[in-house]
Structure formats: C-alpha cells, structure tokens
C-alpha cells in the first residue's frame with residue numbers, strides 16, 4: 398500500500414494569490430504548540446464555571462499533560478479570576494501561564510500583574526491581548542474605525558511588552574475580516590512587539606480549505622512573518638473546529654488553541670484531545686509533533702467532567718466511554734484477531750486501560766497507586782492514603798473493583814470544594830405495596846457548623862430525597878433532568894447520577910457516584926446546591942469589594 402501524501406513534503410511548492418513559495422523555508426519547526434484555553438474560553442461557556450481551587454486542580458492536570466501554554470483566565474473579569482491566574486502562575490512550573498486582556502490599559506495591567514509570579518520565576522508568563530477586526534464587530538460592537546483599532550492594538554501590545562516579552566495578539570473574528578485589513582493589523586501588531594499572532598475563527602464559520610489558504614497567505618505576505626508564531630483558534634459552530642485547526646497547521650500555524658473535551662463558547666473550541674491525537678496518529682501525513690503526554694488525556698478529561706458536572710458523551714472521540722468499546726460481533730471478532738482491524742489508536746496511548754478487572758480487597762497501596770497512575774492520576778501520599786481507605790470500604794462492598802470504580806473514587810476526592818453542605822446520612826424506606834409512600838430522612842452538615850435533619854414523604858424515593866435536601870438547604874429547585882448510569886458492571890455496579898437544574902440566571906450540572914443509586918442521586922443534587930451557593934457567595938464577595 399502506498400503511503401498517503403505528507404502535508405509537509407520537503408520543498409513542497411505552494412501558490413498563494415499567484416505567488417509561489419516554499420513552505421519549509423518559512424516554517425522552521427515541526428513542533429506544534431498546544432495552547433490550552435480550557436480555563437478561559439472553556440470556562441466562559443454557560444454551565445462550565447469553576448471555582449479558583451478547581452481551576453488550580455485543572456491547571457495542575459494540564460501541566461501534567463504537557464501543554465505548552467495554558468490560558469488561565471481573564472484577569473480583568475473578576476477579582477476571583479485575577480487571584481486564580483496569580484495562583485496558577487505561582488504553582489505551575491512547566492507550562493507558560495497566560496491571561497487574556499482586551500486592548501485597554503486596565504485589562505493589560507491586570508493581566509501583567511496576574512502573571513507576574515511566572516514572569517519573575519524566569520519561566521515567563523504570557524499576555525494575550527485581542528481586539529476585533531471584522532466589519533460587523535467594528536461597526537456594531539466596538540464602534541471604532543479601522544485606524545482606531547490599529548492604534549488600540551499597537552498601544553495594547555506595547556504596554557503588554559512592558560510586563561513580558563511573550564505577547565500574543567488576536568484579531569477577533571479574523572476569518573470575517575477583509576484580507577488587506579487583516580494584513581495591515583497583523584503587520585502593525587508584529588511591529589509593536591507581538592510574538593504570537595492568533596487568527597481566531599470566533600464564530601466557527603470557516604472551512605478547512607479557506608483557513609489553510611489564509612495561513613499560507615499570512616506566511617507568505619506578511620512582513621515580519623518569520624519572527625512570530627502563527628496560531629489558530631477555531632470554534633465548533635459547524636462541527637469543523639478540529640478539521641479547521643489541522644488545516645491551519647497545514648497552512649503554517651504552529652500553535653493550536655484548544656480546550657479539553659472541546660468546551661468553550663457556544664458549540665465549543667477545538668477539542669485538545671482530538672487535535673493532539675490526530676497529529677500523533679497521522680504523523681505520517683502531517684509530519685508534526687506536540688509535546689503532550691497523551692496517556693494523561695483520559696484522566697484529565699474525566700477530571701474536567703467531574704469538576705464542571707458535565708459528563709463526556711459516550712460517543713465522544715478519544716475520551717468517550719465508547720471510543721474503544723466494541724459490541725457488535727463482526728467487530729469483536731476482528732478485534733480479537735487483531736485490535737488494529739477496528740482501532741486506529743491504542744487505548745493505553747490516551748490513558749484508557751484495557752485491563753478491566755483490576756483490584757480487590759486483598760490489594761495494597763502499591764497496586765492502587767500503580768493503577769491510578771495508569772489511569773492518568775498522580776497521587777500525593779495523603780491523597781493515596783485517603784483513597785486507599787475508601788478503596789478498602791468499596792472492596793468490602795463489591796466483589797470486583799473496576800478501573801471506573803477507582804476513577805470515581807479519585808474524582809470524588811478531586812472535585813475539591815464540595816461544600817458548603819455535606820451529606821451526613823440518608824435513610825430511605827420504599828417499595829412496600831401497603832399504601833405507604835416512600836420516605837427519605839436526610840441529615841446534612843453545613844460548613845458553618847449547622848446540622849439539620851428532615852424526613853420527607855413523596856411519590857418515589859429519589860423525589861423524597863431531593864425534597865428533603867431542598868427543605869434543609871432552602872433551595873427549592875426545578876429539575877431539568879435527572880439520569881443515572883452504571884459506570885461499572887455487575888449487580889453491585891457503581892452508579893453515576895447526573896442532575897441538571899436551571900435557575901433564572903444560569904444552568905447547573907451536578908454529579909454523584911455510589912453503589913446505591915438513590916445515594917448517588919442525593920450527592921448529585923447536593924452538588925448542584927453547593928455550586929449555586931458557592932456562586933452566590935462569590936458574587937457577594939465581589940459586590941463587597943466594589
């Protein structure tokens with residue numbers, strides 16, 4: 398079989414608007430930088446906001462994955478985001494930490510201050526400043542002339558350079574910007590000192606051919622192109638974000654902006670795990686590499702799903718539960734003969750274990766630690782100890798402990814700030830046909846020291862449990878959805894409950910796991926209440942500071 402054509406055959410001649418040039422002369426590196434924006438564009442989407450502690454946990458996971466740059470937030474957005482970026486810039490050692498800023502003095506100074514710990518340590522921090530350039534944004538949103546936008550971009554970049562040598566500039570809505578004007582803005586940005594030029598497809602409008610040709614144009618026609626890294630930031634409104642990012646890379650981009658699980662504004666951003674595995678799996682075609690430790694992808698994706706309460710769809714590429722599952726006979730037959738008949742990647746390359754039956758009640762800490770590492774989790778001594786205690790309890794309850802059980806235990810720990818309410822006990826009586834309705838008795842503990850118990854009767858045990866929790870917390874919620882799925886096999890399987898609730902201002906997802914489905918539901922419901930209360934507390938503290 399002949400090998401497919403490489404996107405970067407040596408000496409490949411390209412033609413852009415009548416000019417021809419040699420791509421390999423212009424693009425000196427085969428390394429594609431992964432710029433992760435899970436904590437900024439990802440967090441910006443409704444239902445995905447994270448507390449500062451949760452952002453730090455995700456930042457550590459992203460660092461472990463080996464992302465080159467992580468956009469930790471938008472420093473001027475809130476005091477909480479400012480502090481979160483600062484903490485991440487202090488704690489993260491191996492990735493460049495970045496903050497987003499509009500092209501205005503306040504935003505840039507806030508970003509400069511937030512990334513200072515990284516800049517001071519010599520690791521460097523990045524300021525990413527942006528301004529929209531398309532006609533629609535100029536006329537209706539910014540109400541600025543073309544000249545004014547160039548002036549703002551230049552001034553913004555020059556100010557950012559006073560804080561750091563690593564300045565990224567984005568022309569928001571670049572794809573819908575006239576090419577000659579885009580060229581003018583980008584050249585001005587390079588002259589002003591930008592070191593990375595990002596070309597966002599802000600509304601997910603472009604196509605692979607179009608964006609590839611745009612990047613080729615930038616590489617060939619922009620003065621100063623050889624002194625900067627070009628970057629793509631693609632949204633998924635038409636489901637093309639990954640394809641467009643890969644096409645941008647073929648056109649010369651050497652940084653891809655992406656987010657775990659593809660989270661981000663509206664339909665989301667280019668999914669980190671997909672673009673990274675496409676480059677790795679089809680290295681024969683792209684001829685490019687990233688520095689990602691892809692074995693951590695599955696664990697990091699799960700952590701994000703747990704923290705935000707948004708489960709990963711089963712059929713999601715790379716990290717979905719079905720991504721490496723085979724149920725139909727013809728496929729099973731093929732996979733048993735040779736996995737490559739139906740698998741183009743090795744599950745272990747993304748951190749999915751094929752070793753289903755794992756540990757039992759006779760296993761020790763070393764085996765548990767080893768299994769956790771295989772699943773992509775690095776545990777400190779204290780974490781291992783507390784996981785081990787829970788593991789032993791579970792092993793007593795269950796005949797077999799599967800990888801998903803261990804994941805559920807680790808992630809239950811990792812969710813972090815689970816307060817202010819904690820579930821102390823839950824008793825449910827249900828199932829009799831003597832006319833008595835199910836009753837749930839719930840005892841909750843608030844972090845301010847209050848302990849309250851309430852018994853509630855209702856049509857079903859789950860309903861009774863939710864009503865009892867609502868009574869104690871004073872949060873009568875309207876459920877959009879409640880679902881339970883089993884995450885392991887057998888009659889004693891771990892159940893994962895998911896609750897979705899909409900309030901006037903936002904929607905919230907909660908998640909809970911247990912071998913008992915009602916208890917899993919109670920945990921998921923309480924998770925939502927805790928998210929609502931934590932957000933209200935954050936808003937109060939922001940209001941108090943203003």
Ligand SMILES: CC(=O)SCCNC(=O)CCNC(=O)[C@H](O)C(C)(C)COP(=O)(O)OP(=O)(O)OC[C@H]1O[C@@H](n2cnc3c(N)ncnc32)[C@H](O)[C@@H]1OP(=O)(O)O
Nearest residue numbers: 438441471473474475499500501527528529538539569599
């Ligand atoms: C495509 C993207 O993802 S862009 C990033 C989007 N992310 C966010 O917006 C999250 C963080 N945002 C926030 O917290 C708030 O919007 C803040 C604190 C930044 C600003 O809040 P406010 O001052 O109340 O302004 P508001 O959000 O209503 O409007 C945005 C203002 O910024 C201006 N603006 C927008 N983009 C830019 C830019 N890149 N450079 C300069 N000014 C800009 C708008 O013209 C508008 O100005 P106006 O107040 O003079 O009309």
Ligand SMILES: CC(C)C(=O)C(=O)O
Nearest residue numbers: 527567569570597599
């Ligand atoms: C701020 C920029 C990079 C952005 O998120 C977009 O244009 O989508």
Ligand SMILES: [Mg+2]
Nearest residue numbers: 438599630662
């Ligand atoms: Mg975006």
